[in-house]
Amino acid sequence: MEYGSNPDTPGLPAPKPESRVGAGVLLVAVLLGVVIYALVVKRDALSLLIGLTQRADTRITLEARTSELPQGETWDASKEQATVNVLTKRLRDIGIPAKVTSSGRTFVVEAPLAQDRSTTLKYLTELGRLEFRYFKDVKSKRHPTAPYTMDVEVRDDGSEKYTFKDEKGKDVPVAKVIAASPIVLTGDDLKPNAQAEQNSQNYQVYVAIEFSEKGRKVFADFTRTHVNDYLAIILDGRIISAPTINAPILDGKAIIRGGFKSIDEAKALANLLRAGTLPAPLDIVKWENI
Secondary structure, eight states, X not given: OOOOOOTTSTTSOOOOHHHHHHHHHHHHHHHHXXXXXXXXXXXXXXXXXXXXXXXXXXXXXXXXXXXXXXTTOOOOXXXXXXXXXXXXXXXXXXXXXXXXEEETTEEEEEEOOOSOHHHHHHHHHOOOOEEEEEOTTBOXXXXXXXXXXXXXXXXXXXXXXXXXXXXXXXXXXXXXXHHTSOEEEEGGGBOSOOXXXXXXXXXXXXXXXXXXXXXXXXXXXXXXXXXXXXEEEEETXXXXXXXXXXXXXXXXXXXXXXXXXXXXXXXXXXXXXXXXXXXXXXXXXXXXXX
């Protein structure tokens, strides 16, 4: 082992050339250890590292469909900024350090995209509007005289298909049932901590969610007074799940099962919920290499 020496201190040997080599090797080893720690432990550090070492090679231009804003809302600077924030969070959550800029209702994303195109398109354009709707017109133990019956078909891939019939046995459009069902809560009432998880016993995949303090109270009050009713979970107009309320839920926590095909599908939903809802749908205008 070589000891570092002070040339001003008598009686100690002068440093050998090998000691400088050893110090250099040690420094490299330390730096390598820091990088490995960042790669293994710190995802944000990994994103930063990628951002420093990879240049943006893809530019995607999107445009907001402002004509499809909820009734009574108008496009403004706050919605423009919210769109930038949501896009940035969604891509950052999957490890893509993106630069998102905007001009009115046009948005430009520049990033070193390693994901396949279809997955990236989903993260960029899916509205992510989550709603919890009370299926008041669907027969339940609490309301056996409601006008519609609901049937759930579990497909081979694990996804679920919901169909409805009226008292004469005629099919009722899913959109009609959803539109007639009051909104109890939305994704805005959630904490940004949704996580995809898997049951260790039956391997069932689900997304764990938690309501904000305000949402927790609304959820508790509703479930307390609607035991044995259906509270459906709707994402962008599609029924993810329509569970029965078996008992009051007072702690503000719930899970979304929804017949996920894989843990990756559940992770995609959790990502959308954490990042928040886009104010308006987005269309891809241009996809180019730069």
